[in-house]
Amino acid sequence: MSPAAFAEHCAAPTPAMRLFDAASAGAYAAAFPGDVAETVLDAAAVADVFADFVAGSCAQMPPDPTPTTPKLFTFQSAPGLRLYSGLVPAAVQQQLVLNVVEEYLPPPQHRTNVHPLYDLPAPFHLFGSSETTEIVPNPSPPPGFVPPARPASLGSFQDRRLRWVTLGGQYDWTAKVYPSFDRASPAFPAFPPNLAALLAALFDISPDASIVNFYSPGDTLSAHQDVAERSAADLVSVSLGCEAVFLCGPTRDVPPLQLRVRSGDVIVMAGQSRFAYHGVPKVWAGSCPPHLSGADFAAAADARSPAAVYGFAPPTRHGRDRYASWIAGKRINLNVRQML
Template identity: 40%
Template sequence: MAIPSNIDAHAKPPAAIKEVYKKFQKLDAAKLDEQHPDLLDLSSSSARNDDLVQVSHIRELPCDLRQVFLDFLTSSADHITSREARGNLHGHQQRTTVYEFKILPGLYIYPSLLPPAVQLALLDKLLHRDLSNPQHKTNVHMHYDVPYPASTPVGDGDSSASRSSFFNSAAMDLVFPPKDPNTHKAITTSQFLSKKLRWMTLGGQYDWTAKQYPSTAPPPFPADVKGLIDCLFPFMKAEAAILNLYAPGDTLSLHRDVSEECSAPLVSVSLGCDGVFVCGLEGADGQARVVAMRLKSGDAVVMSGEARYAWHGVPRVVAGTCPEFLGEWPSRGQTDGDVERFAMWKGWMAGKRINLNVRQMFA
């Protein structure tokens, strides 16, 4: 599909799509726990609305999903043996049903795609390793000079195996000085992780203000995360990503992703608390085609074809819905000693929703 020439990155969303967004933003929390007629939940076959979705035979997943996940789990020195990794994947279904939305062709959902072990490992890599890499910028860099924690030994004490993480106790004393003391006050590591951190960029460092990518060469995309995404979604290349972090009460405004130099599909992976995802297009007649779905931890969404440039946003994060196996992260992760090492942060993830939004930048 060619890149549309009439898309403005600064345009306002259509009123009809905005109306659906606002409805779920204002909806009473108790009603989200019911079977809301306008909110699609594909976590069980009984909740599927056949008027809205159809089983897709277009988006094919690898034949051996378990091997793809095993390769990811053993792709770095994270003290996970092949036997342990295989055990963590035991019982995970080899095939995942993929659904396409009838009113928005090209919009696909992969319910429960990532098994628990892969979700935990992905969090470890993104928030311990990649967040501590100065090449990957965050929203905090806009107003603060960000100090980075020193590496600390992990595992059996081998100094060659180290982890530099903001969640380490040694990083608790870090102070983030403001670039303009007249506008902002210094913050601590606790404030950074609990309240201030809203997004991080991987690979191409997207400029949210200018709504464009810098002309300079981007830093390398994390190889193991790229390998996982490229294997699961071979119709696009992972070259840039935005990791969004939410708490209940946070939102992501309606927008379109139009800054890439190609129209390759967008991929979004959900971790943590449930989120309401609204996506829609306005036709030439002014009529809108809009869907709202409840995304759960481990789900993936692909926006391609006609839906590639659809308006989309997150009007709601549902409190109290983080899966139990993720709720104790980072004190429960994929490496030896996590329970003790990150005890002070136990339960951090229970109040978070994290989205990894991956895109291809170049044709």
């Protein structure tokens, strides 16, 4: 299958393609005998790893005692692709949403899709402060970028204007390369240490870079390969918020496998699937789980200032009472990779 043909599948997935949903794994196994293998995981074995992540965050969400039963699914039709269904507990999903907004997005070294067009305040607080209500155009845009004619409301960034932020190594989306593999370079800032420790403890990866995508229902991600890294270490993709379809084609010769991914699921692309074509053709509206859409983010306890970790002060007004309604209509995906 050519990349163009794969892209057509991503644009319009068909019933003839294999769609796997962990909630109906038995039906898939019956329809495609021998393709899927299921393993029930021991949640207690990784409980301390998740607890350390919460404890190491600048603001900490309260614990949630709801038990989880994570499962691992692997597929003969997509060698190396692993789906960890329900791996991330509800409270840790809440913590990740909180950290994305308050730790990962604000630092000026973490560039976004809107930096070339708008003069974002540094640090950039998505839900603002008492001093920020709108964002003015960038007075000195990079070559090839034409800034907008007028300022944009902060609410428009919360809605659809903000599409991604890069953590760690700053991938150049125009040139499709990393500007530097030198850890001393400004283009290769340190990866958030708490998130790096979490993922390194769970998976075979030493995180160097991540793109954090912010999807709204109706958004898609076209078929592509992640090939800019010098390392062939696993790719790790964490889903939060609304459900989506993830497509992965291990070669160009077969239609891609469809996976329905939910909040708390983790996809690992390893082995033959490390450089597979993949995309996101659909995000379901109204599918964000209640533990996020109804979360009390205002209950987070401020444990330490982000100034100690990232060098910036918290906003004068967090806006935490609005995080739940925002994530109710979003899918956040943290796609993490090792560069070296």
